[in-house]
Amino acid sequence: MDTAEVTAPVTAAEPQLPLVQQDPWLAPFAEVIRRRLARFEQRLTEIQAECGSLARYACRHQQFGLHYDARRRGYWFREWAPAAEAVSIMGDFNQWDRHYTPLARRADGVWEVFLSEQTFPNLVHGSRYKVHIVAANGARDRLPATVRRVVQDEHSKDFAAQVWRPEQPFQWTDQQFRVNNYVKEPLIYEAHVGMALEEGRVGTWREFADYILPRIQAAGYNVVQLMAVAEHPYYGSFGYHVANFFAPSARFGTPEDLKYLVNEAHRRGLAVVMDVVHSHSVKNEAEGLGNLDGSDNLYFHKGERGKHPGWDSLLFDYGRPEVQQFLLSNLRYWLEEFHFDGFRFDGVTSMLYHHHGEGTAFTEYAQYFGPEADDDAILYLQLATALVKECKKSALLIAEDMSGLPGLARPLKEGGIGFDYRLGMGLPDFWIKTLKHQRDEDWNLGGLWHQLSNRRAGEKTVAYAESHDQALVGDKTLSHWLLDARVYSSMSRLNSPDIETVRGVALHKMIRLITLGAGGEAYMNFIGNEFGHPEWVDFPRQGNNWSHHHARRQWSLADNPDLYYHAWLQFDKAMIALERRTRFLNAGPARLLHTDEDNKVMAFERGGLVFVFNFHPERSLPDYRIFAGSAGSYVPVLDSDEPQFGGFGRITAGIKHFTQPDEHGTPFLSLYLPTRTAQVLQRVK
Known part of the structure; x- marks a missing residue:
């Protein structure tokens, strides 16, 4: 849970809802949770009585x-x-x-x-x-x-x-594609079609399908999360100021081109999730829904309640049946017309509370269940997740919420909201703040472990080190924070690297591996960050003379074996392949084995793998003892210091390590830990 400590729960009668049974801290709010569930069940019953099913209602x-x-x-x-x-x-x-x-x-x-x-x-x-x-x-x-x-x-x-009625309808060939057959644990590739090409122009659905999907497949990811799908009048909004909720953006091509993209992704074994924006809408009346019939509250709340103070946009009235039906129909439309495999719901925090999370620190459970909670929005989200699962049982549902609402990613029948995953939004913020304000020799490993492990039990989390939020103009990517101007001048492997380049290259790999290894039950990467794309994202606008220079991806950097960008890509492929081979994300939470603040060493176990990190900027550690978790023999399966990954090859490959008992009989491994390296060992059965 990405929240601060909360006060002790009030003694209450034995709760009945599974959500409350799982978390006793929720006991004082059991009645609120029951009431929300009862309201959902009542509304669902009404819809079924009227239309026969939720899917038929969403028409x-x-x-x-x-x-x-x-x-x-x-x-x-x-x-x-x-x-x-x-x-x-x-x-x-x-x-x-x-x-x-x-x-x-x-x-x-x-x-x-x-x-x-x-x-x-x-x-x-x-x-x-x-x-x-x-x-x-x-x-x-x-x-x-x-x-x-x-x-x-x-x-x-x-x-x-x-009018769009082509003579030849698109011919789908993905009838055999099932999400569950290809996606065991979501390894998500977040992408924006328009900025996916290296050329300084807007890319298209078909170009993304033909040129970028092969890269995503080769990198090992199994889910493509598409941004900016629905039509938005301002390209620079990143697709988050939607005007036309049923229209795929024409700036990227035709509806058939988008269908081609999804069909091609399915052919390659990739699920496609849409970044859907039901949290607000663009206020432009010429293009959007605002004031459509002159009443000021057709789709949105009337007056100031219908305006988002921070986003300069309009807020839906989720309590109005016609608005519920409009938004639910929108979900069904994208699932059926374009064969999307689920949704990442944007801005869920804004929907959940009347204050929209603006300037609010969530420090106690009462904030989730008090008068600031928007029960109409909660009902809509419950209906939305129920509908998606009714239409496509294997669909993926991901919620972007920074408040940590309990039950957001738990089944409806348990008293939850019904999402499959929640975004672990605290981790990327932690990494950026750490790189901005601390030398790595001052990093607190206990604090790092808290961020990696601080999530709600029983609710699956998507871990990520950086997304599009961290790459926007005004901020920097991890590679840029680590290397600053050296991303332009010091990335050649043909020259002897300076100490700052060595540091940046090493830490970039370690940050991503430790996030994948311990941060959640799924993992996400933003397009280009797998190879440390060197620059921020800035869409064409008046302030940059309408330039596409920062709204593109420089794939040539990743394709050049003489650059560290290529080495970063090879490491990313290796760590993604390791997860797909061992499926450690499905093995329960990581178990901390060892922390050493003085030597900056951390080790944890997950799914039979032992992850070992030496973050110390100078100190290499020979014969270093680490509790192994289980006795036996271990072989290295990933080493960030391999030359192909931009390292120095200080760890001998292929050596089998045998545990030894300490004075208490506890099994330990004795390892060589070069400075700023990570290694993963697997127990040999």
Whole structure:
């Protein structure tokens, strides 16, 4: 749990919910947890009584927007806008006449019209259109709420909806792909399609599929987590200011191109998870949902409650049934239409609390269950996780939450929220703060172990040393913090490295290995960081003269064997391969074997592997004794000091180590620990 210490639990009656049984500290809040579960079960019962199942309820995308009716030979268009005074549809099919094609209002606030092929023969694949809405806030041209394709005019920069009905539907070939067959423990490769190429331009879905997926597969990762999938008007938002929730971003290509990417990933044995943003929406009214019917609270809370103070965006009203249905339908749409294998939910902390986590330190359990908790958002998340599992049982669900809400990654029936994993957000923050403010000779290994092991029992965590958050402009990647300007001038292995380069190269490997080894039950890497990409991420904007220089990945650095970047990549491949071969992430938490603050040595055991780290900047340690955990013989299976990994080859490869008993009969290993190295040994059965 990424939170500080909490006060002792209040004595309470024996709890019944498994979540409370597992954690006695939750006993004082058992009634709140029961109430949340009961509310979810009641809402689910209502939905099932109305629609038969949660999946059938999540069908708003099939009812609203533009849909072709083959029987009647034309298009139905529907929009939910109860406060609107008049609604019409316009486009190149009717000369953009705002009054020629009005919609009729139904009693439920839905406006609709049928557009026959006979009347509108020019309404075809590729046609552009908008909806014109007259309301209390005036008359405005808008994009439909469930629009599936949005394109931007090259000259005016105006966004418009586009009819998308290609003659040849995409032919999927991934019918045999099952997440569980390929993903035992998630090894996640977080990626942004637009910045994935080395060229200074926006990359495409197909280019990512053809050129980047082979790299991800070769690196050993088994899950691709795609950012910036849904359409967003500002490229530099990293995809987090979504305007059109059902439209894959056209700047990367067509919907068929995205399907090609997912299909190709499945062919290569890679699951694909979408970084979904249901925590807020862009406030742009011309492109987004804000004030769509002039009421100020159609999809979002009214007034100040509907505005996020830190993100300059709009906040959904999760308690409104139509909003629940809209967002749930969005999840089903991405799962079924594009075959995504799950979701990483962004900004969950903002959803869970009325204060959105802004300026809040979570130090006691009462903060999770008090009046600041948003019960409507919690209900929505419970419905969302239930729906995803109903649609695709093996789907992966990951929550980005920094508050440490108990039960977030526990099953619904236990009183949890239903996610499979939570992001271990404290670890990357710890690494950045440590590199910023401490010399490595001053590192506290006890504090490091606390960060590595401080997570909720029974809730799986995705460990990572850095993600896109740490790479954004204004911060630095780990490689940049470790090496500073040397990432540009001292990365050649053909020259004798200076002491600072030696330090940076060594610590980069050690930080990533110890994070993978002890930090969680899954692991994540951001695109390019596996080889220590040298620079921050800065999207084209006015402040950098609209340059793509920092919104790309320099793969040529990783491909050059004369550079330390290549060595870092080889080490990353080796440590990922070790996990896939031994599956130590599935072996329970790491068990601390040894810490030595003076010599800066730490050792732990996990899944039959012994991980040993010597962080000391100067001191190499011969014949160093470490408790082995179990008696027997051990062989080295990974050594960060190998020359191929940019090391000095100080540890002899292939030597079998035999445990010896100490004076108490406890088995120990005697090892040579060169300065700033890590080694992993496996017990020979």
